[in-house]
Amino acid sequence: MRFSRVLRVGAVVAATSLALAACGGGNGGGGGDEGGNESLVQRAESGRLTVGIKIDQPGLGLQTPDGGYEGFDVDVAKYIAKELGVEEGDIEFKETPSAQRENAIEKGDVDFIVASYSITDERKQKVDFAGPYFLAHQDLLVRADDNSIKGAEDLNGKKLCSVKGSTSAQNVKEDFAKDADLQEYAGYSECLTGLESGAVDALTTDDTILAGYAAQNPGKFKLVGANLSDENYGVGLKKGDTEGREAINNAIKKMQDSGEWKKSAEKWFGPSGYQVGEPPAIEQ
Known part of the structure; x- marks a missing residue:
C-alpha cells in the first residue's frame, strides 16, 4: 500500500511538471497553441514577431525580387513592431491571403495582420481589430x-x-x-x-x-x-487581447502625429494621382 502511494505521488509530480513545461514554451507567433495565452506585448518581449501581409499588392504589400517587402501596409507593420520593441530585421513577414486571415490569427501562425484588412462585424466575431489606420x-x-x-x-x-x-x-x-x-x-x-x-x-x-x-x-x-x-483597414490580432490592441492603437496614433503616416501614404499612393486624405479616427 505504501509503495502504491509513492507511485501515485510520483505520477502527480510528473504530470504537474509536464503541464508547467507545456505552459512555458513558445512565443505565440510560430503556430499552434504554444504561448496562445500570451498577449502581443508579452510576445514582443522575445524580440521577434511574425506579421501577416499581402505580397502581391503594389503600394500596399509587395514582395520584391530581392526577397524584401514594401508598401504602405508594410510600413505600418514595421512602425508598430518598432513601437513594440522589435526591430525590422527581427520581423518575419508571412503571406496571409484574404480567405486565411482569421484562421492565421486564431491558430497563432501570425502575431498580427496588416493586409488591406477591412473591419467588419462578421470578422469581429473571430478576431479583434486595432485602428482603423486607413480609410479606403x-x-x-x-x-x-x-x-x-x-x-x-x-x-x-x-x-x-x-x-x-x-x-x-x-x-x-x-x-x-x-x-x-x-x-x-x-x-x-x-x-x-x-x-x-x-x-x-x-x-x-x-x-x-x-x-x-x-x-x-x-x-x-x-x-x-x-x-x-x-473600407476601414484595421490591424487584426487575437480576440480578447486588449493590451495588444491598445499598444497597436498607440503606435498608429504616434505614426499619424509624427507625419510618418502621411509620408508613407503619399509615397505609395501619390504617384497614381490618388489624393491622400486625413487618417481615420482610431476606435477606442
Missing part, C-alpha cells in the same frame, strides 16, 4: 485615355473585371449598373492585361490597390474616383 473606398480603374467612364452608372453595357470570389464587381452590378458585363479573372494582373488590351473596360476593387497598380504603370491607367464604399 471601392473604386474603378480605367485606361488613361478613356473618358467614357466617369462613374459606376457608366458601366452599363461595358465589360467590368474583378477577381473570382470578390464581391466588388457584384456590388457594382447590384447597386449601380445591372447591365454591366462582369468578367471574372483569376487575379488582378490578368484584369490589368485585359484592361490594357481593351478586352475589358474597367477593373474594380479598393482604391488603394488600384492606385498601386496605376503607380506601377505610369500613364496607362487612372482611377475614376467613384468612392463606391467605405
